[in-house]
Amino acid sequence: MKENWEAVIGLEIHAQLSTETKIFCGCATSFGDEPNANTCPVCLGLPGALPVLNNHVVDLGARAALSLALHINEESVFSRKNYFYPDLPKGYQISQFDRPFSERGVLEVMTATRDEAGHVREWRPMTVRITRMHLEEDAGKNVHEGLPDTDRYSYVDLNRAGTPLAEIVTEPDFRSSWEAYDYVNHVRRALQWVGASDADMEKGNLRCEANVSVRRKSEEQFGTKVELKNLNSVRFMQRAIEYEIDRQIKLIESGGRVTQETRLWDDRAGETRVMRSKEEAHDYRYFPEPDLQPLVVTPEFIESVRAAMPELPEARRRRFMQDYELSYNDAAQLTSEIALANYYELTAKAASNPRGASNWIRSELLRELEAADVAVADSPVKPEELGALVRIIDEGGISGKQGKEVLIEMFATGKTAAAIVEERGLAQVSDTGEIEGVIAEVLAANPPQVAQYRAGKEGLFGFFVGQVMKASKGKANPKLVNELLKKKLSES
Amino acid sequence: MPITESDIEKIAKLAHLEITDEERRALTPQIASIVAYVEQLNELDTSQVEPATGGFTPEGERTRAGRDDVRHRSLGQAAALDQAPDPSHGYFRVPKVL
Numbered sequence: 001m002k003e004n005w006e007a008v009i010g011l012e013i014h015a016q017l018s019t020e021t022k023i024f025c026g027c028a029t030s031f032g033d034e035p036n037a038n039t040c041p042v043c044l045g046l047p048g049a050l051p052v053l054n055n056h057v058v059d060l061g062a063r064a065a066l067s068l069a070l071h072i073n074e075e076s077v078f079s080r081k082n083y084f085y086p087d088l089p090k091g092y093q094i095s096q097f098d099r100p101f102s103e104r105g106v107l108e109v110m111t112a113t114r115d116e117a118g119h120v121r122e123w124r125p126m127t128v129r130i131t132r133m134h135l136e137e138d139a140g141k142n143v144h145e146g147l148p149d150t151d152r153y154s155y156v157d158l159n160r161a162g163t164p165l166a167e168i169v170t171e172p173d174f175r176s177s178w179e180a181y182d183y184v185n186h187v188r189r190a191l192q193w194v195g196a197s198d199a200d201m202e203k204g205n206l207r208c209e210a211n212v213s214v215r216r217k218s219e220e221q222f223g224t225k226v227e228l229k230n231l232n233s234v235r236f237m238q239r240a241i242e243y244e245i246d247r248q249i250k251l252i253e254s255g256g257r258v259t260q261e262t263r264l265w266d267d268r269a270g271e272t273r274v275m276r277s278k279e280e281a282h283d284y285r286y287f288p289e290p291d292l293q294p295l296v297v298t299p300e301f302i303e304s305v306r307a308a309m310p311e312l313p314e315a316r317r318r319r320f321m322q323d324y325e326l327s328y329n330d331a332a333q334l335t336s337e338i339a340l341a342n343y344y345e346l347t348a349k350a351a352s353n354p355r356g357a358s359n360w361i362r363s364e365l366l367r368e369l370e371a372a373d374v375a376v377a378d379s380p381v382k383p384e385e386l387g388a389l390v391r392i393i394d395e396g397g398i399s400g401k402q403g404k405e406v407l408i409e410m411f412a413t414g415k416t417a418a419a420i421v422e423e424r425g426l427a428q429v430s431d432t433g434e435i436e437g438v439i440a441e442v443l444a445a446n447p448p449q450v451a452q453y454r455a456g457k458e459g460l461f462g463f464f465v466g467q468v469m470k471a472s473k474g475k476a477n478p479k480l481v482n483e484l485l486k487k488k489l490s491e492s
Numbered sequence: 493m494p495i496t497e498s499d500i501e502k503i504a505k506l507a508h509l510e511i512t513d514e515e516r517r518a519l520t521p522q523i524a525s526i527v528a529y530v531e532q533l534n535e536l537d538t539s540q541v542e543p544a545t546g547g548f549t550p551e552g553e554r555t556r557a558g559r560d561d562v563r564h565r566s567l568g569q570a571a572a573l574d575q576a577p578d579p580s581h582g583y584f585r586v587p588k589v590l
Contacts, residue, residue, distance in 0.1 A: 019561050026564030035582040039572045040564070056561035077545060084508050086586045142589060147581055155583035158572070283506060293546030293554050 007245045008213045008222055009174035013187055015166045015197040016138070016205035017060040022162035023137050024051030024094065029164075031203060035157035043162035045089030050291050057164045058297065061101055061135050062305040064166050064196035067312060068187065070105035070133050075296050078135075078289040086156045087140040095136035095167075097286040101295065105130030108314065110332075111182040118178075123328060128183055129171040135295075138163040166197070172211065172222065177241035184208055184234050193313050193338045201233050208237055213258070214248045223248070224258040228272060230265050240265035244272050316341055324354035333362060339377040350387020353394055360390055364404060368411045381410045389417035396477055398426050428477040432484065435468070435476050439488050442467045453489055464489070495524035 022029055025042035041049035065072050079097035107128045112120040140161035142154050168187065174180045188206060191197040199206040208231050213223035228244060231237035243265075248258050263272040311319075313335045320331035320341075334344045340361075348357040365386060369376055389410065393403045398421055406420050413420075420426070442464060443450055453460045468481050497520050504511045511519070547555040566572075573579035578586070 021561050021563050026559065026562060027566045028563050034569055036572045036584070037569045038566045040566050044567075044572060052557050052559045054561050055558040058558075082506075084506070086584070086589055143583065144588075147583070150588070152588055153580070153585050154587070154589045155580065155585055157583055283502075285506075288543075288545040290545055293557065 002249055004217050005214055005245075005249050006217050007175055007177075007241075008172045008215065008225075009177075009180050009241060010172040010211040010225075011170050011174065011180055011183065012209045012211075013168040013184065014138075014207045015064065015168065015187075015191055015199055017057055017064070017135075017164040017166055018195065018197055019054055019056050019060065019164055021054060023054050023057050023135070023164035024162055027159075027162065031205075033159060035155075036159060038159045039161070043089075044158060045091070051094060051289075053292060053295065054164065057135060058295065059305065060164075060196045061133075061166055062297065062302060063194040063309065064168075064191055065102035065105075065133050066302075066306055066309060067190040067194045067196065068105050068130055068133065068168065069107050070102040070130055072102045072297060072302050073099065074299065075099065075294050076101045076134070077294045078292045079286045080289050081136075081284045081286055083284060085139070085142075086154060087142045087158075087161070089140070089158060089161060093137060093139060094289055094292070095286075096134035099294075100132040100134035101166075102134070103130075103132040105133070107186070109183050109186045110314070111179050114178055126173075126179060126182075128173050131169045131171055133166050133168045136165050136167060137161070138165050172213075177238045177245065180210060180241055181234055181238040184237065188234075189313055189336065194309055207231075208234075210237060210241055210244075212241055212244045212248070214245055214252070223252075224260050226258060226260070226272075227262045228265060229262060229275065232267075236265055236267050239267070239270070240272055243270065247272065310338060313338070313341070320344075324348060324358070326355065326358055330358050330362065334358060337376070339375065343376050343379070343383045346383035347387045347390070350384045351390035351394070352387075353390055356390045356394060357387060360386060360403075360407070364407050368408065372411070380412075380414045381407065385410060385416055392417055392421065396428060396479075397421065398428055399478065402426050425473075425475070428475055432480065435472070435480055435484055436488075438468055438471050438476065439464075439481075439484055442471055443488060450489070461485070461489075495520060495527055499523075 016029075019029055021027060022043055025040050027038045027040050027043055030038065042051055062072060076096055077099040078094050080092040081095045081097070082092045084091055107130055108125050109128050110123050111126045112123045114120055138160050140156055140158040142156055144150055144154055147153075147155050170183070174183065188199040188201075191199045191206075197205060201207070210228040210231065211225045212228060213225040215221065215223045226244060226248070228237075228240050231240055244263070251258060262275045264275045265272050317328075317331045317335040320326050320334060321328065324331075326334070335341045344357060344361055347361060348354040351357045351360075365379065365381065366376075368381075369379060374380070386407070389403060389406060392398055393400055398406065406417055406424075406426070409415065409420050410417060415423075446464075446467065449460050449463060453464070464485050465478075465481055468485065469476055469478070472481075497516055500511070500516050500520050500523060503523075504516075549555060569582050573582070573584065576584050578584070
């Protein structure tokens with residue numbers, strides 16, 4: 001960004017809560033079913049149908065709120081947000097307005113300064129104020145392509161109508177596209193971590209919108225903001241914000257004015273385009289939903305949800321760094337999802353070697369999992385078994401190189417490390433007497449080389465090592481072979 | 493609050509309805525009289541009454557309604573579209589939006 005300019009960014013995230021059924025009716029929330037199959041009078045907005053709140057939405061909403069350090073209101077109210085669009089069959093969306101489910105979160109998020117190419121230079125903490133997180137229903141889906149006569153018609157699928165959402169709104173606290181990027185990733189991980197949402201942007205169960213404005217650094221007042229939509233991945237969002245900051249600065253510097261409008265990101269063209277100007281701004285005429293009671297949660301309920309929450313990812317990352325002496329990057333990688341963090345701790349315990357466990361998981365296990373497209377929770381190698389393998393290596397039973405092969409076989413067959421080492425006869429010979437015997441044989445069989453070595457041709461050392469390893473069928477502990485050979489050859 | 497022709501225009505616009513000048517002139521007094529009728533409620537002194545939403549029991553207690561996260565049987569595509577004016581390919585078909 002240009003020297004004397006500053007960007008001001010606020011974000012809205014819509015996250016689908018992971019329920020089986022919709023927020024106000026028992027229709028399935030599953031994805032990819034035939035259009036309009038998962039509908040009923042409530043989500044079709046048929047006359048006389050009444051909404052009934054799904055209790056599980058409250059539970060997941062509380063988990064989401066607590067994972068983002070939000071204050072949960074003991075009483076919140078659903079309101080009707082009125083607008084007309086084909087994907088909204090009732091003519092209003094049931095949302096929350098003046099009394100949201102939760103508000104006033106102050107969240108510490110790790111963000112990085114990055115170079116031009118987006119590579120991380122340094123991590124630092126930043127404080128983000130979350131204004132509110134409220135509960136609402138999703139609209140249906142309008143389809144504009146892939147069907148006949150889409151130049152004249154749109155098609156409406158109401159399977160998604162009524163899916164529970166949490167809308168998370170921040171204060172304008174971000175000053176760069178990367179801060180926004182790190183925040184969205186933080187929220188995604190937090191929601192997945194506590195099981196509130198799958199938060200998968202590709203499936204559309206996490207969506208973001210950004211409000212972007214710029215101002216000269218000397219100015220106190222915010223500039224005119226532009227709303228960005230169609231941000232289908234966190235990376236798209238980052239690029240769209242970057243583009244928009246640049247566009248606004250250039251516009252003002254060339255004597256123009258930013259107009260308040262909604263713009264869509266077109267990733268192929270790498271630019272934002274006007275969708276609608278704010279002159280057509282909506283007047284939603286909110287009023288309390290008369291068909292639903294205020295949502296009341298007791299302090300006891302909030303405490304029970306809090307008590308059942310797992311240790312949150314940032315706290316766990318800090319603990320991994322402190323207790324296991326892991327680097328920031330290693331600890332951050334191991335706390336990228338809860339299943340991996342759990343796997344790591346069990347492995348570290350079984351191995352009695354936290355750093356070894358970290359290395360084996362990050363460099364070997366994750367590669368195997370990725371190649372096989374298997375989630376860490378479903379790993380065919382259980383953490384106790386990986387820990388046992390690390391322990392065998394640490395105790396000198398097999399070499400690290402052999403360990404990698406053993407892990408691949410464990411992964412393929414589900415056998416234990418000990419069984420594979422046994423079967424393949426891999427166990428290293430670390431018995432000094434046995435190795436000394438082999439060395440004696442090798443030296444006795446090669447008198448000319450021994451004489452040359454002792455005469456100063458030290459390059460022959462590798463030859464002896466090779467002969468010993470060969471005679472032991474590769475099982476001799478290489479470290480011991482080296483030590484004992486040196487000793488024997490220097491005796492005369 | 494008196495209803496004016498510009499209120500009617502705004503409401504029509506929000507509802508995506510195109511109305512003629514004639515309709516606007518005809519609708520303004522009609523809607524004004526409906527609003528005036530409802531406005532009689534404002535004559536009541538509610539300063540001592542708690543705002544309320546949702547239903548009440550005869551004893552004045554809030555009704556408690558919630559449901560478990562369990563699927564009911566949905567209508568299915570055919571029944572969902574049965575009353576639609578212009579279903580097509582399993583969808584509700586509408587004039588082009590966007």
